[in-house]
Amino acid sequence: MKPVPVIGAGLAGSEAAWQLAEAGILVHLYEMRPLVKTPAHQGEDCAELVCSNSLGSHLPDRAGGVLMAELRALQCHLLPIAEAHAVPAGGALAVDRIPFAKAVTKSLEAHPLITLIREEVLTIPDGLCIVASGPLTSEALSRSIEKLSGKDHLSFFDAIAPVVLGDSLNRDSIFKASRWNKNADEGDYLNIPLNKEAYQTFINNLLQAECHPLKDFEASDPRAKIFFERCLPIEILAARGEDSLRFGPMRPVGLEDPRTGKRPYAVIQLRAENLSGSLYNLVGFQTHLKYGEQERILRSLPGLENVEFERLGSMHRNTFLDSPRLLTSCLEWRERHGLFFAGQITGMEGYLGNIGSGLLAAQSLIQRFKREEPVPLPITTVLGGLARHVATAPSPSFQPMKASFGALPPHISPVSKKERGQAYAKRSADDLARHLHNGCPQ
Numbered sequence: 001m002k003p004v005p006v007i008g009a010g011l012a013g014s015e016a017a018w019q020l021a022e023a024g025i026l027v028h029l030y031e032m033r034p035l036v037k038t039p040a041h042q043g044e045d046c047a048e049l050v051c052s053n054s055l056g057s058h059l060p061d062r063a064g065g066v067l068m069a070e071l072r073a074l075q076c077h078l079l080p081i082a083e084a085h086a087v088p089a090g091g092a093l094a095v096d097r098i099p100f101a102k103a104v105t106k107s108l109e110a111h112p113l114i115t116l117i118r119e120e121v122l123t124i125p126d127g128l129c130i131v132a133s134g135p136l137t138s139e140a141l142s143r144s145i146e147k148l149s150g151k152d153h154l155s156f157f158d159a160i161a162p163v164v165l166g167d168s169l170n171r172d173s174i175f176k177a178s179r180w181n182k183n184a185d186e187g188d189y190l191n192i193p194l195n196k197e198a199y200q201t202f203i204n205n206l207l208q209a210e211c212h213p214l215k216d217f218e219a220s221d222p223r224a225k226i227f228f229e230r231c232l233p234i235e236i237l238a239a240r241g242e243d244s245l246r247f248g249p250m251r252p253v254g255l256e257d258p259r260t261g262k263r264p265y266a267v268i269q270l271r272a273e274n275l276s277g278s279l280y281n282l283v284g285f286q287t288h289l290k291y292g293e294q295e296r297i298l299r300s301l302p303g304l305e306n307v308e309f310e311r312l313g314s315m316h317r318n319t320f321l322d323s324p325r326l327l328t329s330c331l332e333w334r335e336r337h338g339l340f341f342a343g344q345i346t347g348m349e350g351y352l353g354n355i356g357s358g359l360l361a362a363q364s365l366i367q368r369f370k371r372e373e374p375v376p377l378p379i380t381t382v383l384g385g386l387a388r389h390v391a392t393a394p395s396p397s398f399q400p401m402k403a404s405f406g407a408l409p410p411h412i413s414p415v416s417k418k419e420r421g422q423a424y425a426k427r428s429a430d431d432l433a434r435h436l437h438n439g440c441p442q
């Protein structure tokens with residue numbers, strides 16, 4: 001049997017390779033790291049989480065939680081590994097990123113039908129194939145994809161938030177709490193409260209700080225100035241208005257400072273990066289400020305006076321296809337049967353959605369392998385809704401989307417937000433069960 005190439009051992013490619021192998025298909029999983037690096041990955045393991053360590057909400061009435069339930073029903077392989085490496089994060093599933101990636105790598109390497117090949121793929125191979133090379137697809141492969149699509153991809157920028165050492169924080173100025181949970185013992189986040197004066201000083205500092213110059217290839221790209229709306233750097237948010245951060249990542253709602261018994265004017269939240277709590281991510285603090293400026297401004301905040309940085313914030317190219325023109329809702333290239341795309345490059349956004357897209361592309365490929373027509377997932381499922389968005393959203397203004405009830409056909413019952421979420425969850429579970437019962441691959 002000729003092995004099926006899967007290009008890129010990120011979240012999508014790792015899940016896809018594993019799905020194919022479990023279906024008895026021989027897989028060559030290509031990963032260019034560590035020989036060729038990306039601007040965001042730090043290690044060489046498969047399924048590395050490049051920025052936040054959160055896979056989103058696991059609450060059953062939220063879109064993220066419904067997607068998790070769907071992935072379980074579809075026998076996803078990466079989700080149980082993520083759950084086995086969970087760190088406390090309130091209603092979210094956050095993972096200890098390094099052991100998670102190591103566990104995925106070990107399982108893939110141990111699989112008898114998967115060969116992990118450390119090599120940069122330069123061109124799209126003929127025949128059955130899954131391309132899951134991510135938002136930082138290498139230049140040579142990007143050119144090959146452009147040749148195939150006959151048109152440019154879209155590019156924009158994503159930003160990474162700083163990560164700090166837990167024992168360098170001054171806990172006297174910090175309180176522990178999860179939003180809306182008054183019991184401090186159960187708080188999963190560290191919170192730095194700011195009064196009005198401290199907040200305004202911080203905003204002024206951000207507005208006056210220097211940013212990195214764009215790299216040559218970035219500066220020459222007219223689309224470089226299009227920031228991804230859902231991942232805006234803090235300095236861009238600050239420039240949009242004095243209160244933007246206070247209503248965004250620094251919102252204090254649901255948090256009470258136990259020392260004053262009051263809601264602070266603004267809050268900086270830190271989320272554990274690992275179980276030992278040795279590293280913390282500044283939630284929503286992605287930034288493109290110069291490194292020295294980041295250190296200076298963040299150390300001027302209470303609790304961070306002597307903070308040590310494990311990683312500073314940064315901003316990178318993010319590449320995705322004009323998918324509605326190119327892909328079907330089974331993630332197959334419209335003009336070439338057997339060629340599938342998965343992951344962020346398709347415009348399916350979010351770690352969990354990317355894992356799901358790898359699963360979906362693999363299930364679709366398995367059907368082609370059996371000489372069957374790939375069957376899309378029900379559009380009432382979160383994963384099916386995302387796939388439909390990718391295949392049918394208006395092009396060329398196509399923008400990536402992450403798990404959201406907004407991508408699904410509306411549910412007709414006029415109920416509360418919670419009941420609405422529960423109704424979407426039930427409809428998804430029922431329709432997916434019917435889909436699987438009808439013999440679609442699992």
Ligand SMILES: Cc1cc2nc3c(=O)[nH]c(=O)nc-3n(C[C@H](O)[C@H](O)[C@H](O)COP(=O)(O)OP(=O)(O)OC[C@H]3O[C@@H](n4cnc5c(N)ncnc54)[C@H](O)[C@@H]3O)c2cc1C
Pocket residue numbers: 007008009010011012013030031032033038040041047048049050051052053119120121122132133134135136137138141158159160315316317318342343344345349350351352354
């Ligand atoms: C800077 C940055 C920050 C982000 N932050 C977040 C976040 O906080 N939360 C979130 O949900 N999403 C975030 N994303 C989006 C994130 O990339 C995805 O959610 C997820 O990592 C994508 O999974 P993937 O499998 O598509 O790509 P990746 O995980 O990037 O995997 C693609 C793999 O393909 C490899 N590769 C690339 N080209 C080749 C080639 N030619 N040959 C062989 N291998 C190749 C790469 O080395 C990589 O390992 C961020 C993206 C960027 C760029």
